[in-house]
Amino acid sequence: MPLPVPVPPEGVDPAWLPSAAFRAIGGRRTLIRGSGPLVETVHGEVADACARFGGRVVRDAEPGAPSYDLVLELTGTDDTEAFTYEREGGSTTVTASGQAGLLYGFFHVVRFGEDAFTGERPQEVHRPALALRMLDHWDNVAMHPVMGQVERGYAGGSLFWRDGRARGDLERVRAYGRLLAACGINAVAVNNVNVHETEAHLLTDRIGEVAEIAGALRPYGIRTHLSVSFAAPMVLGGLDTADPLDASVRAWWAETTRRVYEEIEDFGGYVVKADSEGRPGPFAYGRSHADGANTLAAALAPYGGTVHWRAFVYNHRQDWRDRSTDRARAAYDHFVPLDGRFASNAVLQVKHGPMDFQVREPVSPLIGAMPRTRLAVEMQATQEYTGQQRHVCWLGPMWSEVLRFRPDGEASVGELAGGLVAVSNVGDDPFWTGHPLAQANLYTFGRLAWQPDADPDGVLDEWIRLTFGTGPAAGLHAVLDGSWRTYEKYTAPLGVGFMVQPGHHYGPSVDGYEYSPWGTYHFADRDGVGVDRSCSTGTGYAGQYAKPWAELYESPDTCPDELLLFFHHVSYGHMLKSGKTVIQHIYDTHFEGVAEVEEAREVWASLAGLVDPARHARVAERFEEQLRSAREWRDQVNSYFFRKSGVPDAYRRTIY
């Protein structure tokens, strides 16, 4: 029986799967061969398209049947996600030896649109570069008094949880799974890594609610994961310890996990934030993070599950007076000594930069430094530090830079990583992501996870074409393409980071984190600014990189401009490679950044007739706020550095 396509509630944006995206398939004759639940999903998709556009779909046609425009054929029963694609003799064929591959092949055809049915095309094999392509939802079940329903969420409430439990109507979750499958994502963690009291129970007495969600996501090839508390054996199990080497603790995890798999046969595994920002962890028992992760891994191993152990471990109660501690060093210092000690089904989940999702950071030196450990790289689709979905900030180019970075000059991050994870930017907002253009980040993430060396510009155009059609494509490309660099220009300069309002992280506060315990400083004084992380005179962080990068970052003469203040404290008169002084660079980029927002807003206004009115209005409204905020950033940052440096702007523009 073909599975009906999910119908999200009235008014929910179709995102990159509008009806028009299925026009090409929907008008054709399609043959589907094979059986299995995901084949039924594909059948349902094609049937739905045909119902709308007059085509036809049949299953397992007998020999001698007429020829078909499209053949989707499952040839085996393995669990590969690969598929082949070819067009020959007027017919397009997708074959896959696993059901998920057939689903991805189907969406490949959708993305091609009319082009999938013209000309010839020799056989191509498509397979994801990364087996794990995951979204972590920082969703709370119970409303958190400070963080709300979704921690760092800017798109309304949670897709999964409402009024303290799993949403009854899961049609929207099914529609979400469909969108994810269409861009290549195959795993979702359904709750916040900060596991609070209510959420802890999802693992045991409330696992049924997780199973409901898993059931809704499964038909689109998505496995469900759960964030769990390291203290669960105490909090839930009534034990008096959570020591990972304690036999009763290990037994508790084993038994608890067995019950999870009773409810969710294809359960993906656990996500754990331990000994991090106040969460419990193995340090309390004098155990290592490998000990901690391996206990959970052992419980999951019999069922093929994985533990994702986050490497975001640092001292968040640092004394700002103490210049010898460097938060950037923390993940490397904590984890590199453990290389080789993690179980094979334990994945160390590493943020892409050493700090916390700033608009510009170097790539974490941990990546590439643990060859005997499975690593997943964590990105942040939710725009905590990049405009909170009130600003347009398409992160494709940043992620692509990270994925193409070669830690030792050879293999790229995309090749070294075993998985790619993003913190989701999705909520129950009608546009899914609050800012409609933030959908591009979700889509781009999925596509880069499938193919890390993909050209992000091409992915962007693909997203635009699917979502908006061709009419406004040039304007949309102009608005999005440079938006990350624009955002960088009007916010914290030259990689220094963290000039945000404490707590909520929206809007400027140059000194907001300067005297805080969070390890995030810029050390600006009347002479200069930046953090000396060199080996010769600084914290030694630069030395955590392999040679080519360690040498490059060590000296302000060779350090790339965009990371200069991350690695070095320099005078305001320091000459950048660009030929500008640091202070003039600050002034110039801040004026430019605002001008670019003004320009983008104009471009957007010009698209009024070419874009759905509701989408247009929402984006136009957000542009007003972005512009206000960008001006605030410009004026605060410029005033701050003018007051400190006393250096006038070369062009005598207004600085307050």
Add this chain to the structure above:
Amino acid sequence: MPLPVPVPPEGVDPAWLPSAAFRAIGGRRTLIRGSGPLVETVHGEVADACARFGGRVVRDAEPGAPSYDLVLELTGTDDTEAFTYEREGGSTTVTASGQAGLLYGFFHVVRFGEDAFTGERPQEVHRPALALRMLDHWDNVAMHPVMGQVERGYAGGSLFWRDGRARGDLERVRAYGRLLAACGINAVAVNNVNVHETEAHLLTDRIGEVAEIAGALRPYGIRTHLSVSFAAPMVLGGLDTADPLDASVRAWWAETTRRVYEEIEDFGGYVVKADSEGRPGPFAYGRSHADGANTLAAALAPYGGTVHWRAFVYNHRQDWRDRSTDRARAAYDHFVPLDGRFASNAVLQVKHGPMDFQVREPVSPLIGAMPRTRLAVEMQATQEYTGQQRHVCWLGPMWSEVLRFRPDGEASVGELAGGLVAVSNVGDDPFWTGHPLAQANLYTFGRLAWQPDADPDGVLDEWIRLTFGTGPAAGLHAVLDGSWRTYEKYTAPLGVGFMVQPGHHYGPSVDGYEYSPWGTYHFADRDGVGVDRSCSTGTGYAGQYAKPWAELYESPDTCPDELLLFFHHVSYGHMLKSGKTVIQHIYDTHFEGVAEVEEAREVWASLAGLVDPARHARVAERFEEQLRSAREWRDQVNSYFFRKSGVPDAYRRTIY
């Protein structure tokens, strides 16, 4: 029937009315003459003391009765609060022509202790300098999501409200009224001036709860007031306007007020925060604040009630880039043109300084500038900006300075004010005020409201003697006496104010309000710091004062050091009258301030055997936090100004 003395719940601190304070009276023979409810209160007090200490009390003894040690005699039925006190021929006599006077006279005898019963003393007349001596409680009925139960409260929950309604057991409220009467306070507003949705209803359908509280406070001579929303006719009355000149609005207030007095015959009146920090007000209808106040005053007039109209009106959405707007000017600019237009039962309630209860501000120029308007001066006993009852900061000297200030060189503030109001620092904490030593602020406020030219040091000693007895008196005096100046030393320097963490206002953030919309700036740059409020080159605020002060404040050469940065922007090298440069003053005071806290902590430690252990422990614990916080203030402020100025400390102490 004598009224029983209230018995607060077990474990509640007796504050300045411990059993020992009644020993002198309780061992004597007392005669009470007269009748009325407050006479019964006095009788209950004396009887309670006698029951504990073996004395005797009789009522209205017939001629020929034996002589008495103490005679408390009501001679009339008027509502004066004055009393006479004399001691002659071995007998002490208090007479009063009003019941409240007899109550105050009784507590006068309590304060005197054994001295009230020795020697001779010619007749003295005591009468309060100010008729209105009031505490405003910023208590919410419904827990506010950000501000909690008590806005700016640092002493637990509300004394009056719990679980969304008036507390059932009012014994603690009675005990509170008793403490207040003993220091001279005669009015209490029972809810937050920011009147939220739930609290609005206290005026109408929930007035019964206010009546319960009023009933508990009445026996100690305290009238109850209510904060009301200016929008009440719309919010509660269903009208489509709150225009104060609209006939239906006036009728609504008249009828509503009539009903209030049906429930609370001696109701004190309304407190209104209008057109202030987002509260509704007359501006919405193009009406003046006099129009607004007079409409409520007219409703209250038939019953002898008063409206307290707060003058805290300013633009809280200022653009920090705009240097022409000066929040300090706002109250004067708004209200002086209205002088003479307020009804006789309208009181304009003016904060003592032009900003918001900073540790150092000049006296508001509004005081003395509205000779045809009744003014009440508002202080803040709750230590919002002065350590939040985690720091010892006895505010007596500051309040005394304000009250002795002579706006035009002649009458003092204490003489010009019609009333004195403090935002209460009390909650349901066992010590009433969180920090046990913060009780001194409440007591001192009451005594200064009674006698504004009283020597605050004498009041402090009186409080110490009553509360702690004589044993630890010298140590306590040392800890408290200079604590306000100590706090000033380690926080924002030279009157500049507002270097606090935004929102909660605890702890340092030098730039925390520098780029905010709140109108609170210091304009520090690499060359200097301070706000130019002169007439010649600044905002003109200095010109709002009468001549002697306007001239004094106008020039940095004559402006007192402690207010220099409030009135002038000067270079770091500017020489103070103290002979120090501004920058060296900043360094020195910050090191001194911390040293003084360390010293006070030592003194406190030395009192261990002399003070009740629970009190001692609570204060000792708070001293740890005060010291930590003071060091944080010292280091952040010193680092900030060192980084900006580049001037090294003359004594080469550690600056980070």
